[in-house]
Amino acid sequence: KAGVTQTPRYLIKTRGQQVTLSCSPISGHRSVSWYQQTPGQGLQFLFEYFSETQRNKGNFPGRFSGRQFSNSRSEMNVSTLELGDSALYLCASSLGFRSYEQYFGPGTRLTVT
Amino acid sequence: SQKIEQNSEALNIQEGKTATLTCNYTNYSPAYLQWYRQDPGRGPVFLLLIRENEKEKRKERLKVTFDTTLKQSLFHITASQPADSATYLCALVRDTDKLIFGTGTRLQVFP
Numbered sequence: 001k002a003g004v005t006q007t008p009r010y011l012i013k014t015r016g017q018q019v020t021l022s023c024s025p026i027s028g029h030r031s032v033s034w035y036q037q038t039p040g041q042g043l044q045f046l047f048e049y050f051s052e053t054q055r056n057k058g059n060f061p062g063r064f065s066g067r068q069f070s071n072s073r074s075e076m077n078v079s080t081l082e083l084g085d086s087a088l089y090l091c092a093s094s095l096g097f098r099s100y101e102q103y104f105g106p107g108t109r110l111t112v113t
Numbered sequence: 114s115q116k117i118e119q120n121s122e123a124l125n126i127q128e129g130k131t132a133t134l135t136c137n138y139t140n141y142s143p144a145y146l147q148w149y150r151q152d153p154g155r156g157p158v159f160l161l162l163i164r165e166n167e168k169e170k171r172k173e174r175l176k177v178t179f180d181t182t183l184k185q186s187l188f189h190i191t192a193s194q195p196a197d198s199a200t201y202l203c204a205l206v207r208d209t210d211k212l213i214f215g216t217g218t219r220l221q222v223f224p
Contacts, residue, residue, distance in 0.1 A: 004156075033211075033212070035214075042202075042214055042215070042216040042217065043157070043202065043204075043214035044214075045211040045212060045213065045214075048211065056210070056211045057211075058211060090156050090157075092156070100162070101147070101159045101162060102147075102149075102157075102159060102212065103159065104149075104156030104157050104158070105156050106154075106155055106156050107154075107155070107156050
C-alpha cells in the first residue's frame, strides 16, 4: 500500500506570497492532520480533517487554512507568508477521527525569504 | 499550561545496551500516549501506542511504560543497534483532542 505523499517536497517563497501544499493520504484513511515542525518549537498541530470537515484546530493564525476533498486528499494554504513560516510541514493520515496511529508523509520543506 | 518534556540532550549508548528515554507531562490527563521515531529529513514513524489503563506494552525490542500517577512514560530499546539512532518523540492525546508532541530525544547508538 502506498504511503502518504506530499507535494511539493521543497518550496522557496518570498514574504507576502501565499502557498498551497498538497497531501494524499494512505488509501482508505479518512483523517488527515497537518503539522508544522521547526527546530525551536518542535512538531506543532495545525488542524485535522475528517470527512471533509475540520474537526480540530491548533493555535495558529487565520493565515493558515486547509481543506479536505471527497477523496480524502487535503490541501493547506498559508497566505501572506512571513519569515517565521519557514518550516517542515508534515501531513499525517489515520484511519479515522481521534488521532489514533498517525502515518506521516515525508513533508514539504518551505523556505520563506 | 500543558507541557511535555523529553530530554533535550542526546542520549549516547553503546551497541547492545538498553536505551531508556523519558517523557514527562504536566497539567494533562492523556487518554493515551504514543511514541514515534524520526530520522533526519523524514516524517515521524509510529512505533507504539499505550492507553491510560495499560501499564506496559511491548513490540519486539521495544517496551513502553505509562505511569499516570507519576505522569511519565518510559521508552526502552533493548539490545540497541546503530540503526536505532534517530530522534524519538512522545505524543499525548485525549479523546477528540489534538495530538501534542514532545520536542524529542536524539538517540545515538555507537558500535
